[in-house]
Amino acid sequence: MTTESLLARRERFLGAGAPLFYSKPLHIVRGEGAYLFDADGKRYIDMYNNVPCVGHANPNVVEAMARQQGTLNVHSRYLHEGIVNFAERLTQLHGPTIESVVFSCSGTEANEVALRMARIATGKRGIVCSDGTYHGNSETVAKLSGLRRGQLPSPDVRSFPFPELYRPVVPNLAEADLVEAYLDRLRDAIVALETNGEGFAALIVCSIFANEGLPDVPQGFMARAAEIVRAAGGLVISDEVQSGYCRTGRWWGYEVTGFTPDIVVTGKPMGNGLPLSATAASKSLVDQFRAKTRYFNTFASSPLQAAVGMAVLDVIERDGLRENSAQVGAALKAALLERKPRCAAIGDVRGQGLFVGVEMVKDGASKVPDPSRAVDMANRLKDRGFLTSNAGVFGNVLKIRPPLVFSHSDAQQFLAAFDATLAEING
Amino acid sequence: MTTESLLARRERFLGAGAPLFYSKPLHIVRGEGAYLFDADGKRYIDMYNNVPCVGHANPNVVEAMARQQGTLNVHSRYLHEGIVNFAERLTQLHGPTIESVVFSCSGTEANEVALRMARIATGKRGIVCSDGTYHGNSETVAKLSGLRRGQLPSPDVRSFPFPELYRPVVPNLAEADLVEAYLDRLRDAIVALETNGEGFAALIVCSIFANEGLPDVPQGFMARAAEIVRAAGGLVISDEVQSGYCRTGRWWGYEVTGFTPDIVVTGKPMGNGLPLSATAASKSLVDQFRAKTRYFNTFASSPLQAAVGMAVLDVIERDGLRENSAQVGAALKAALLERKPRCAAIGDVRGQGLFVGVEMVKDGASKVPDPSRAVDMANRLKDRGFLTSNAGVFGNVLKIRPPLVFSHSDAQQFLAAFDATLAEING
Numbered sequence: 001m002t003t004e005s006l007l008a009r010r011e012r013f014l015g016a017g018a019p020l021f022y023s024k025p026l027h028i029v030r031g032e033g034a035y036l037f038d039a040d041g042k043r044y045i046d047m048y049n050n051v052p053c054v055g056h057a058n059p060n061v062v063e064a065m066a067r068q069q070g071t072l073n074v075h076s077r078y079l080h081e082g083i084v085n086f087a088e089r090l091t092q093l094h095g096p097t098i099e100s101v102v103f104s105c106s107g108t109e110a111n112e113v114a115l116r117m118a119r120i121a122t123g124k125r126g127i128v129c130s131d132g133t134y135h136g137n138s139e140t141v142a143k144l145s146g147l148r149r150g151q152l153p154s155p156d157v158r159s160f161p162f163p164e165l166y167r168p169v170v171p172n173l174a175e176a177d178l179v180e181a182y183l184d185r186l187r188d189a190i191v192a193l194e195t196n197g198e199g200f201a202a203l204i205v206c207s208i209f210a211n212e213g214l215p216d217v218p219q220g221f222m223a224r225a226a227e228i229v230r231a232a233g234g235l236v237i238s239d240e241v242q243s244g245y246c247r248t249g250r251w252w253g254y255e256v257t258g259f260t261p262d263i264v265v266t267g268k269p270m271g272n273g274l275p276l277s278a279t280a281a282s283k284s285l286v287d288q289f290r291a292k293t294r295y296f297n298t299f300a301s302s303p304l305q306a307a308v309g310m311a312v313l314d315v316i317e318r319d320g321l322r323e324n325s326a327q328v329g330a331a332l333k334a335a336l337l338e339r340k341p342r343c344a345a346i347g348d349v350r351g352q353g354l355f356v357g358v359e360m361v362k363d364g365a366s367k368v369p370d371p372s373r374a375v376d377m378a379n380r381l382k383d384r385g386f387l388t389s390n391a392g393v394f395g396n397v398l399k400i401r402p403p404l405v406f407s408h409s410d411a412q413q414f415l416a417a418f419d420a421t422l423a424e425i426n427g
Numbered sequence: 428m429t430t431e432s433l434l435a436r437r438e439r440f441l442g443a444g445a446p447l448f449y450s451k452p453l454h455i456v457r458g459e460g461a462y463l464f465d466a467d468g469k470r471y472i473d474m475y476n477n478v479p480c481v482g483h484a485n486p487n488v489v490e491a492m493a494r495q496q497g498t499l500n501v502h503s504r505y506l507h508e509g510i511v512n513f514a515e516r517l518t519q520l521h522g523p524t525i526e527s528v529v530f531s532c533s534g535t536e537a538n539e540v541a542l543r544m545a546r547i548a549t550g551k552r553g554i555v556c557s558d559g560t561y562h563g564n565s566e567t568v569a570k571l572s573g574l575r576r577g578q579l580p581s582p583d584v585r586s587f588p589f590p591e592l593y594r595p596v597v598p599n600l601a602e603a604d605l606v607e608a609y610l611d612r613l614r615d616a617i618v619a620l621e622t623n624g625e626g627f628a629a630l631i632v633c634s635i636f637a638n639e640g641l642p643d644v645p646q647g648f649m650a651r652a653a654e655i656v657r658a659a660g661g662l663v664i665s666d667e668v669q670s671g672y673c674r675t676g677r678w679w680g681y682e683v684t685g686f687t688p689d690i691v692v693t694g695k696p697m698g699n700g701l702p703l704s705a706t707a708a709s710k711s712l713v714d715q716f717r718a719k720t721r722y723f724n725t726f727a728s729s730p731l732q733a734a735v736g737m738a739v740l741d742v743i744e745r746d747g748l749r750e751n752s753a754q755v756g757a758a759l760k761a762a763l764l765e766r767k768p769r770c771a772a773i774g775d776v777r778g779q780g781l782f783v784g785v786e787m788v789k790d791g792a793s794k795v796p797d798p799s800r801a802v803d804m805a806n807r808l809k810d811r812g813f814l815t816s817n818a819g820v821f822g823n824v825l826k827i828r829p830p831l832v833f834s835h836s837d838a839q840q841f842l843a844a845f846d847a848t849l850a851e852i853n854g
Contacts, residue, residue, distance in 0.1 A: 006506050013514035015527040015713030019504050019723050027506040031499045049501060051725060057497050066493035070484050072458045073700035074476060077446050079433050079454040087440035100442040105532040105702040106726060112565050137722060138539050139567040268725055273500035275532040275702035275726040286442030295564060296446050298478060298695055299533060299702035 003027050003039075021048075021389060023379050031056025034406045036387065045410050047402040048387045050355075053245055053269035054315040055405040061272045061311050068307035075298055076103075082306035089313060090266075090280060093251055098264055100286035102279045103300040107241040107267030108136030110277035114204065114263045115140060117281060117289040118235045124199030128189045128234075130162035132212035132393040135204060135239055144204065148393055156198045158189040162393075163222075164215030166348050166359065167367060179218045186225055190232050202263070203229045204237040207253030211242075213392025214350045214357040222259040235285075236260075241267035241277070242355075246316060246404055249326025249353030256352050269404075274308045275299065321404040329353035332400070332411045336418070340364075343422055345373060354406055357391065358398040369394035377421055384417040430454050430466075448816060450806050458483025461833045463814065472837050474829040475814045477782075480672055480696035481742040482832040488699045488738045495734035502725055503530075509733035516740060517693075517707060520678055525691055527713035529706045530727040534668040534694030535563030537704035541631065541690045542567060544708060544716040545662045551626030555616045555661075557589035559639035559820040562631060562666055571631065575820055583625045585616035589820075590649075591642030593775050593786065594794060606645045613652055617659050629690070630656045631664040634680030638669075640819025641777045641784040649686040662712075663687075668694035668704070669782075673743060673831055676753025676780030683779050696831075701735045702726065748831040756780035759827070759838045763845070767791075770849055772800060781833055784818065785825040796821035804848055811844040 001009075006027060010018065026044075030037040033055040036044045046056070054061060068082075076083060087101040102117075104110045119125055131148040135141050145151070147159040161169045163182045170181045186203070193200045203225065209215050226236045238261035243253025245266065254261055263285065267277035277300075281289075289295065299305075316322065333356050336349045347361030347369075360377065362368040374390040377398055381388050391399040402410070428436075433454060437445065453471075457464040460482040463471045473483070481488060495509075503510060514528040529544075531537045546552055558575040562568050572578070574586040588596045590609045597608045613630070620627045630652065636642050653663045665688035670680025672693065681688055690712065694704035704727075716722065726732075743749065760783050763776045774788030774796075787804065789795040801817040804825055808815050818826040829837070 001508060003506065006508060006511065009515070010506065010511045012710065013511050013518060013527055014728065015529065015710060015717045017714065017717035017721065018728070019721060020506070021504040025504075025506050027508075028501060029499060029507075031501060036499075036501070036505075051502065052500070056499065056501070059497070062493055062497040065496055066489055069492055069700065070486070070489040072456060072463075072483065073479070074455060074458060074463070074483070075478065077448040077452075078463075079430065079437065079447070079452050080456075081428060081433060084433065084437045084440050088436070091440060100440055102442065106536065106724065108536065108724075109533065109565070116566065137720075137724065138536070138565045139543065140565060273496065273726070273729065273731060283439065283442060287444065290442045290444035293564070294444065294446060297533065297535075297564065299700070301441065301445070302700065304700060 022382050026382065034403045034410055042385065044382070044385050044387050045413060046387050047400050047406070047414060048389050049403060050242065050247060050401050051268045052272050053404045054272055054312055054321065055403050058272055058315060060315050061308060064307045064311035065274065065304065068304050073302055073304040076301035080303050080306070082303045083301045086306040086309050089310065090278060094264060094280065095260060097260065097262070097282055098280045099283040100281065102286060102289065102295060103305060104277045104279070104297050105275040105299050106136070107265065107277050108138050108141055109297065110265045110267055110279045111135045111141045111239060112138055113279040113289070113295065114237045114265050115202070116293065117263060117279065117285055118202035118237060120288050120292045121235065121285055122199070122201040122233060124201040125156040126193030126198035126200045127157050128186065128193070128200070128203045129157065129159050130205055130209060130212060131159040132162050133206060134211045155196060158192045160185040160189045162209050162212040162215060163217045165218060166215060175218050179221045179224060182218065182221055183224055183228060186228060190228070190234070200232050200234045202235040202237050204239060206243055207238045207240060207257050208243040208248060208352065208355070210355065211391060213359065213397045214355065216350055217257050220258070222257040226259040235262040237263040237265065239265045241265060245269040246322040246325045247353055247355050247401070249322065249329055251322065270312060271305065271308045272312050274305065276305045276309055316404065325353040325404050328406055328408055328411055329356065331408060332356055335411070335415050339419070345370065345422070354402055354404060356400040358400070359392070360396045360398060369396035371395035373425065374398050376425065380421045380424060381417055384421065386414050386417050449809050453809065461830050461837055469812065471809070471812050471814050472841060473814050474827050474833070474841060475816050476830060477669065477674060477828050478695045479699050480831045481699055481739055481748065482830050485699055485742060487742050488735060491734045491738035492701065492731065495731050500729055500731040503728035507730050507733070509730045510728045513733040513736045516737065517705060521691060521707065522687060524687065524689070524709055525707045526710040527708065529713060529716065529722060530732060531704045531706070531724050532702040532726050533563070534692065534704050535565050535568055536724065537692045537694055537706045538562045538568045538631070538666060539565055540706040540716070540722065541664045541692050542629070543720065544690060544706065544712055545629035545664060547719045548662060548712050548715050549626070549628040549660060551628040552583040553620030553625035553627045554584050555613065555620070555627070555630045556584065556586050557632055557636060557639060558586040559589045560633060561638045582623055585619045587612040587616045589636050589639040589642060590644045592645060593642060602645050606648045606651060609645065609648055610651055610655060613655060617655070617661070627659050627661045629662040629664050631666060633670055634665045634667060634684050635670040635675060635779065635782070637782065638818060640786065640824045641782065643777055644684050647685070649684040653686040662689040664690040664692065666692045668692060672696040673749035673752045674780055674782050674828070676749065676756055678749065697739060698732065698735045699739050701732065703732045703736055743831065752780040752831050755833055755835055755838055756783065758835060759783055762838070762842050766846070772797065781829055781831060783827040785827070786819070787823045787825060796823035798822035800852065801825050803852065807848045807851065808844060811848065813841050813844050
């Protein structure tokens with residue numbers, strides 16, 4: 001089938017406007033490790049996909065999936081050891097305050113659980129989030145998105161400007177003073193909820209502000225923010241859907257930005273493509289949530305989720321993928337930073353581990369975002385066999401977020417393509 | 428591991444109150460076809476699970492799952508033929524007004540999409556549902572649940588008493604007049620939304636009112652209800668998560684109760700345990716939804732969902748499971764109806780295909796619901812090797828809903844156990 005006829009049939013049966021990447025969409029038919037292959041057999045180095053964290057078509061995951069689906073896959077109102085073992089193992093990846101887990105199928109569902117858990121525990125409804133975030137697509141969770149773009153906040157949601165060094169909310173401050181400036185904005189959001197009758201239940205953040213554009217967060221902001229939240233009677237929710245599972249070279253994004261969450265939400269990489277997500281917290285928080293809601297999720301807490309989730313953790317540990325993420329990511333970031341002084345269009349290079357953002361601007365002095373250049377680069381890099389995308393509140397950050405099996409050699413190949421693409425654009 | 432220590436670990440790592448079946452919970456380790464096996468090797472005939480519709484551990488599903496996960500499983504912003512083919516095949520299972528599909532991972536997510544689709548198309552927020560329904564666990568969808576139990580409805584939700592012959596909303600009416608009585612209640616709910624400022628967007632029903640207790644619906648009610656909804660500018664959403672996929676001996680529950688929906692929601696059996704759900708409607712409705720929301724779901728519309736979803740449809744058609752559901756279900760229901768005159772505790776026997784409810788009452792004359800008897804029967808049947816549960820707005824309906832591969836021989840064995848259990852109770 002030609003790409004054109006597939007596009008036409010896709011529009012008919014999935015509706016117009018189902019999102020697609022690239023000006024000429026890719027027809028991908030096969031994956032292996034960090035590579036994807038299109039219908040013509042062309043190989044692409046995948047520098048976008050965080051879901052297949054242990055690699056496309058990972059054989060250990062396939063084997064675990066097939067074995068469990070061929071043995072038992074049933075809902076969670078029977079006892080099953082697998083899901084209990086998996087929950088135990090997940091809690092062990094956090095500090096002692098994370099004790100129990102509620103499983104679900106998507107990041108959206110897990111964030112729904114987190115918000116409900118915080119609201120039940122505090123008896124309040126108000127949620128504070130950043131003004132450039134995305135936490136999911138249900139009606140309740142979607143209220144947290146699009147606030148900087150002028151979406152009117154719901155009465156039970158207030159936002160604060162996300163913390164960053166590159167375009168600070170107040171210019172020309174020392175970093176310590178900038179922290180205070182952001183904390184003031186956070187306090188304002190909390191007070192707004194306390195005074196409008198909703199009350200304050202929780203702060204929810206992606207712990208590395210990924211959708212915001214992977215900012216360098218002023219040192220110490222998140223630890224102080226967590227103190228302020230708790231002093232106001234609220235809970236701290238760390239959305240680790242993008243930032244967790246060794247993405248940053250550490251297990252969790254909250255280790256990078258330096259805080260201890262009350263509730264941790266995980267999703268995308270957990271099942272290497274199997275729908276699997278989790279909301280983890282103290283046993284007390286989970287008990288209160290379960291007592292109030294009797295939460296049940298047909299497909300979640302299943303033997304299949306457990307078996308696949310365990311296999312993913314096994315491969316991460318066996319193959320040292322956290323260390324790989326840290327090492328390859330650091331080398332890649334350093335190499336990109338070297339290129340910054342040579343190219344006025346590179347405003348900034350940020351990130352940790354295998355999650356790097358290259359901020360494209362009109363020029364380094366004005367810092368005016370240049371989203372069309374980021375889009376153009378993603379399209380040209382795709383033509384050269386490297387899959388990236390663009391992100392950030394201005395859409396001008398080239399987003400590099402490969403499977404955790406991405407190697408130094410892959411990075412070298414990418415850097416050559418990156419240089420060639422920049423040269424092409426700069427004419 | 429003993430059941431006791433597994434229970435204790437489960438409470439610790441999943442939290443207290445994660446729902447479990449039976450007074451002594453079952454520790455299930457293996458499944459095959461219509462059978463489940465516990466840790467001691469005891470076999471149970473599964474008369475509860477609708478998710479593994481083509482049978483536990485179905486080899487065709489396992490093979491399709493492993494093959495696709497071992498080839499490619501990636502998000503939907505690349506082109507992939509599998510998901511387009513699956514969407515096309517799904518639409519072909521409905522009439523011509525169902526043209527396009529939005530995939531998601533759970534029934535909750537699919538109902539979120541349906542409500543949002545209806546609200547976008549109509550520009551109104553108000554949803555009418557039955558007073559005994561359940562459509563999912565997100566905050567928005569959960570507003571539709573628990574209304575008969577006195578949960579205060581949200582301003583954008585109004586309910587009507589679910590239609591039934593057994594305990595009609597107005598006693599002693601001819602069936603045609605009873606239809607009018609229920610339609611009046613539906614009109615009241617619509618008018619309440621039109622007058623409170625929310626406006627009327629949609630009626631959502633499980634097409635066979637499964638959670639309500641599988642009532643016999645007064646003849647012609649649903650067709651008239653759909654007319655009234657459309658005359659009021661609203662859309663009709665059929666939640667086929669429980670009622671679809673040949674459960675009733677027909678492909679869709681709306682064929683049983685006799686109406687044509689504008690939006691169809693499917694879930695549970697679609698992936699035989701793989702998280703997979705869908706919202707299907709006219710292309711115009713789907714286009715409007717996509718234009719307004721740019722809906723994206725990380726794990727949905729994946730090659731894995733497509734491959735597994737196709738395998739399930741293949742097995743249903745190859746093995747004649749719709750016909751099996753119709754024939755075995757009809758025989759089982761007839762046999763249970765035969766028992767009704769002999770047992771005062773059986774108030775009613777209802778259902779279609781392999782979805783049968785036995786309403787347990789104090790006595791047939793008073794019709795006073797007897798939920799403790801239904802629970803007792805489910806526990807005793809479990810001890811005899813047959814897995815059922817209880818359902819309905821009073822919790823007094825013994826719920827029989829086996830995998831579609833359930834056979835005449837399985838039904839015969841169940842009937843013997845059912846008789847023995849009744850004798851024991853009436854002892």
